[in-house]
Amino acid sequence: MDYKNSANFYKNELLNNVVPFWENHSKDEEFGGYFTCLDREGKVFDTDKFIWLQSREVWMFSTLFNKVEQKQQWLDMALHGAKFLQKFGHDGNLNWFFSLTRDGKPLVQPYNIFSDCFATMAFGQLYKATQDEEFGQMARNTFRNILKRSENPKGKFNKLVSGTRPLKGFSLPMILCNLSLEIEHLLPKAMVDETIEKVIQEVMEVFYQPDSGMILENVKPDGSFSDSFEGRLLNPGHAIEAMWFIMDLSFRLKRQNLAEKAVEIVLRTLEHGWDEKYDGIFYFLDIKGNPPQQLEWDQKLWWVHIETLISLIKGYALTGNEKCLNWFEKVHNYTWSHFADSEHGEWFGYLNRRGEVLLPLKGGKWKGCFHVPRGLFQIWKTLEILK
Amino acid sequence: MDYKNSANFYKNELLNNVVPFWENHSKDEEFGGYFTCLDREGKVFDTDKFIWLQSREVWMFSTLFNKVEQKQQWLDMALHGAKFLQKFGHDGNLNWFFSLTRDGKPLVQPYNIFSDCFATMAFGQLYKATQDEEFGQMARNTFRNILKRSENPKGKFNKLVSGTRPLKGFSLPMILCNLSLEIEHLLPKAMVDETIEKVIQEVMEVFYQPDSGMILENVKPDGSFSDSFEGRLLNPGHAIEAMWFIMDLSFRLKRQNLAEKAVEIVLRTLEHGWDEKYDGIFYFLDIKGNPPQQLEWDQKLWWVHIETLISLIKGYALTGNEKCLNWFEKVHNYTWSHFADSEHGEWFGYLNRRGEVLLPLKGGKWKGCFHVPRGLFQIWKTLEILK
Numbered sequence: 060m061d062y063k064n065s066a067n068f069y070k071n072e073l074l075n076n077v078v079p080f081w082e083n084h085s086k087d088e089e090f091g092g093y094f095t096c097l098d099r100e101g102k103v104f105d106t107d108k109f110i111w112l113q114s115r116e117v118w119m120f121s122t123l124f125n126k127v128e129q130k131q132q133w134l135d136m137a138l139h140g141a142k143f144l145q146k147f148g149h150d151g152n153l154n155w156f157f158s159l160t161r162d163g164k165p166l167v168q169p170y171n172i173f174s175d176c177f178a179t180m181a182f183g184q185l186y187k188a189t190q191d192e193e194f195g196q197m198a199r200n201t202f203r204n205i206l207k208r209s210e211n212p213k214g215k216f217n218k219l220v221s222g223t224r225p226l227k228g229f230s231l232p233m234i235l236c237n238l239s240l241e242i243e244h245l246l247p248k249a250m251v252d253e254t255i256e257k258v259i260q261e262v263m264e265v266f267y268q269p270d271s272g273m274i275l276e277n278v279k280p281d282g283s284f285s286d287s288f289e290g291r292l293l294n295p296g297h298a299i300e301a302m303w304f305i306m307d308l309s310f311r312l313k314r315q316n317l318a319e320k321a322v323e324i325v326l327r328t329l330e331h332g333w334d335e336k337y338d339g340i341f342y343f344l345d346i347k348g349n350p351p352q353q354l355e356w357d358q359k360l361w362w363v364h365i366e367t368l369i370s371l372i373k374g375y376a377l378t379g380n381e382k383c384l385n386w387f388e389k390v391h392n393y394t395w396s397h398f399a400d401s402e403h404g405e406w407f408g409y410l411n412r413r414g415e416v417l418l419p420l421k422g423g424k425w426k427g428c429f430h431v432p433r434g435l436f437q438i439w440k441t442l443e444i445l446k
Numbered sequence: 447m448d449y450k451n452s453a454n455f456y457k458n459e460l461l462n463n464v465v466p467f468w469e470n471h472s473k474d475e476e477f478g479g480y481f482t483c484l485d486r487e488g489k490v491f492d493t494d495k496f497i498w499l500q501s502r503e504v505w506m507f508s509t510l511f512n513k514v515e516q517k518q519q520w521l522d523m524a525l526h527g528a529k530f531l532q533k534f535g536h537d538g539n540l541n542w543f544f545s546l547t548r549d550g551k552p553l554v555q556p557y558n559i560f561s562d563c564f565a566t567m568a569f570g571q572l573y574k575a576t577q578d579e580e581f582g583q584m585a586r587n588t589f590r591n592i593l594k595r596s597e598n599p600k601g602k603f604n605k606l607v608s609g610t611r612p613l614k615g616f617s618l619p620m621i622l623c624n625l626s627l628e629i630e631h632l633l634p635k636a637m638v639d640e641t642i643e644k645v646i647q648e649v650m651e652v653f654y655q656p657d658s659g660m661i662l663e664n665v666k667p668d669g670s671f672s673d674s675f676e677g678r679l680l681n682p683g684h685a686i687e688a689m690w691f692i693m694d695l696s697f698r699l700k701r702q703n704l705a706e707k708a709v710e711i712v713l714r715t716l717e718h719g720w721d722e723k724y725d726g727i728f729y730f731l732d733i734k735g736n737p738p739q740q741l742e743w744d745q746k747l748w749w750v751h752i753e754t755l756i757s758l759i760k761g762y763a764l765t766g767n768e769k770c771l772n773w774f775e776k777v778h779n780y781t782w783s784h785f786a787d788s789e790h791g792e793w794f795g796y797l798n799r800r801g802e803v804l805l806p807l808k809g810g811k812w813k814g815c816f817h818v819p820r821g822l823f824q825i826w827k828t829l830e831i832l833k
Binding site: 356 | 544547551552553554602603606607611674734737739741742743744745796798799804805806807810811
């Protein structure tokens with residue numbers, strides 16, 4: 060593998076294809092914030108504003124400014140979204156709505172704690188770019204609110220009868236692995252250290268199952284297996300994505316064995332989650348091989364594949380495990396020949412099991428300016444170290 | 447078309463294939479109620495009990511007893527589920543949980559008003575079979591509770607910010623079309639008449655859109671179009687199913703023009719919802735042709751197809767419109783060659799766009815002993831009139 064060429068390829072796709080796509084199509088000049096429901100050509104087909112995606116785009120442009128080049132247009136783009144978020148995104152107590160109308164009226168209540176997580180990331184990264192204390196406060200206070208809500212994230216919107224089948228979800232500890240490093244510049248060191256140790260333990264010892272070698276989406280409070288739809292659920296992309304957060308932590312903490320373990324989990328999950336018949340990684344599986352509840356289980360999603368590429372290349376950089384490199388090439392080939400749209404730029408998000416385009420959108424309720432550019436950036440930078 | 451042969455075919459599939467499948471595999475002898483998560487062979491792969499499906503199976507066996515033959519084993523099967531439902535299904539105030547553990551502990555809160563609708567159907571039909579006033583009361587009181595909750599069915603679990611984009615959903619008025627006839631023997635005539643007129647008006651004048659000739663899943667309170675994901679949503683199977691409820695009402699009310707209108711909507715929806723490339727009826731569409739949010743939009747579902755067959759044959763019986771018969775044969779051929787499992791009985795529920803089996807289950811969280819046997823019964827009885 061020619062690392063230098065590959066690094067340039069990822070860099071070029073980031074800077075000359077994907078970032079311009081969002082710069083050209085997503086800015087709402089009239090009402091502020093971003094459009095994210097964009098069709099194949101980048102045309103807006105719906106104007107609702109989802110806090111996940113508004114926040115992620117603020118984060119992405121701030122990150123580009125902080126880590127690639129201090130371009131004013133990137134900072135302006137980030138500020139454009141941040142102003143909209145500050146004004147309309149939360150309920151006054153930093154509980155972040157799930158979605159807003161184009162002009163900022165709240166549509167869906169703050170039931171989803173990941174809105175808050177992405178808002179924290181956005182303002183944390185924007186604070187780095189601007190040193191504007193207002194943004195710092197917003198990130199810090201939202202983060203404290205997340206920790207406060209973390210035991211019962213859905214609050215009054217939780218439809219489960221408490222006590223009958225208590226389960227813990229993987230998503231929040233997983234995202235905290237990433238978030239704790241994202242905003243460590245804003246928190247007391249002791250708090251960061253404590254959070255990091257806690258989430259590593261959760262991910263690697265509670266959700267990780269030694270017998271299968273995989274990570275479950277939901278486990279009993281003590282980490283044991285629940286033989287229920289929720290308990291049997293595997294989300295390979297999720298588990299693999301979490302492993303590069305763990306790798307980043309292993310690098311920071313200089314814990315080589317943590318990196319080795321993360322690589323092992325990536326490879327095991329990939330072997331289990333790979334579709335031998337049509338290639339690509341399944342979206343959901345039942346660990347016992349039963350039919351999952353998710354009708355979209357066999358679809359191939361953009362974020363699953365780009366996150367896997369990040370984990371594989373980071374895994375190789377950290378451990379030198381050749382299997383990572385072999386898998387990287389295989390997933391790279393699948394990804395670029397199926398998701399990338401050579402005609403209109405950016406990537407398709409949703410393919411069916413056979414790898415055919417299922418929805419011809421470039422952005423929607425869940426796909427925005429985030430996984431693709433973040434992944435291209437991460438892979439470019441990792442390949443650069445290798446070259 | 448040989449109506450007599452066809453009637454016998456549907457009757458035989460009902461009585462010698464589908465009903466025995468549920469009799470043989472779904473009864474939980476140990477804890478009461480029914481298993482509905484059954485694999486291809488009928489083996490239980492999950493033991494959670496969903497109130498929709500528990501109720502629907504009680505209803506189905508009561509209906510067989512009431513309308514096909516007074517077999518004790520069918521009544522016993524209905525009573526078996528009813529006892530479980532009475533004991534564990536609701537919160538003490540006839541708010542029906544969404545799901546229970548195998549032994550009846552509540553898992554998911556009563557957020558879903560359709561649990562209540564199906565419980566009403568179940569006890570209403572069982573009352574007919576037994577004349578047991580306890581069952582009658584249960585149906586009657588649950589029905590009153592539904593009407594009381596109907597303005598805000600999700601109650602405190604509603605995640606929408608009220609007032610921003612008020613929309614009405616089609617599901618409840620649709621199901622009330624059917625429910626009002628299902629339990630008319632339990633209600634004052636004035637109440638039945640009033641409910642019927644109200645729901646006919648809702649379905650045919652509020653949700654039906656004259657410009658497109660189709661029914662939308664969600665509209666503004668005045669029936670006008672909302673250009674949003676929810677507002678653009680078409681669920682062809684839903685609209686077509688509702689039309690046989692309307693046809694039943696048209697027959698009862700002797701309103702031929704209502705039957706004609708229902709047939710027109712069925713045909714228009716079917717033309718729009720039919721997959722010209724791979725055959726079968728799409729699950730979801732966006733009326734403006736945008737990508738829908740539902741990743742399962744292009745899948746072919748069992749209930750969509752059997753409900754369509756019911757509407758087509760009833761439409762033909764009521765209006766003599768030949769198009770109904772042509773479509774009936776086309777949908778019949780697709781359905782029987784794709785959904786029916788000649789090896790292990792009953793039907794597959796979920797096919798991908800190409801008509802390949804997506805999930806090899808016979809029952810799950812949403813598929814139970816309901817649409818297939820109800821449909822076979824309805825079609826058999828309608829073909830019998832025609833023969």
